[in-house]
Amino acid sequence: MTRPGDTWSVPPMQMHISHEDVHVWRAFVSSQGMNTARLYDILTAEEREKAGRFHFAQHRHTFIATRGVLRLILARYTGIEAPAIRFGYGPHGKPFLANDEGAAGLSFNMSHSHGLALYAIACKRRVGIDVEYISGDLAAERIAEHFFSPAEVAALRSLPAEVQNQAFFNCWTRKEAMVKAIGDGLSFPLDAFDVTLAPGEPAALLAIRTPNQDIGRWMLHALYPADGYVAALAVEGYGWRLQCWQWDDM
Numbered sequence: 001m002t003r004p005g006d007t008w009s010v011p012p013m014q015m016h017i018s019h020e021d022v023h024v025w026r027a028f029v030s031s032q033g034m035n036t037a038r039l040y041d042i043l044t045a046e047e048r049e050k051a052g053r054f055h056f057a058q059h060r061h062t063f064i065a066t067r068g069v070l071r072l073i074l075a076r077y078t079g080i081e082a083p084a085i086r087f088g089y090g091p092h093g094k095p096f097l098a099n100d101e102g103a104a105g106l107s108f109n110m111s112h113s114h115g116l117a118l119y120a121i122a123c124k125r126r127v128g129i130d131v132e133y134i135s136g137d138l139a140a141e142r143i144a145e146h147f148f149s150p151a152e153v154a155a156l157r158s159l160p161a162e163v164q165n166q167a168f169f170n171c172w173t174r175k176e177a178m179v180k181a182i183g184d185g186l187s188f189p190l191d192a193f194d195v196t197l198a199p200g201e202p203a204a205l206l207a208i209r210t211p212n213q214d215i216g217r218w219m220l221h222a223l224y225p226a227d228g229y230v231a232a233l234a235v236e237g238y239g240w241r242l243q244c245w246q247w248d249d250m
Contacts, residue, residue, distance in 0.1 A: 023122075027069045105123050108122070143172075170196075178218065183204075218235070
């Protein structure tokens with residue numbers, strides 16, 4: 001399912017990003033091959049305490065791995081030592097860089113599912129990302145009826161049964177990426193906008209029905225980071241170029 005256009009390159013140690021760039025990083029964060037002890041060492045005391053509250057070891061590992069890799073990635077852009085990176089949180093919980101130096105204009109978002117994490121990095125524009133493992137045991141139609149817009153539910157039902165599961169995850173990741181990019185949390189309902197969902201159809205925002213939001217402000221991009229996964233990237237504005245990086249510092 002990996003799309004030919006998605007090339008995951010080996011990154012340089014020091015990264016530069018302009019307002020015309022959007023970077024997406026892919027990291028395989030399963031327990032195999034991941035130096036969890038090293039990543040744990042760069043977490044803050046608060047993050048270590050949070051990790052310790054997870055009941056299951058796999059959930060604890062995932063938190064340590066995804067947060068540690070995030071710190072190491074951001075360190076490449078900012079020049080700040082990974083343990084010294086500070087996060088703030090918006091009114092609806094979206095994280096941002098709170099360091100005074102080295103982080104001006106840098107925005108980020110992350111998502112993970114079944115051992116795969118994606119990180120979106122942008123400069124002076126909002127960005128959101130979502131990745132999902134395509135599971136065949138979800139009650140997709142009932143979930144769609146509850147969260148999708150009427151137009152999306154109708155589009156989903158119009159497709160052949162054999163592609164509806166793929167279409168469901170296309171729609172879900174695009175909607176989640178949009179909500180995360182906007183940063184309004186649950187106050188921005190999933191059924192307040194429409195996205196494309198049919199397999200093979202380009203990712204796009206079709207309509208938006210909330211105050212102070214302009215359909216022309218946002219772009220959606222579909223990603224297929226590995227077999228069995230689907231992802232979506234939502235970016236504020238146009239005229240940007242995408243680069244995809246493979247996290248290789250284990």
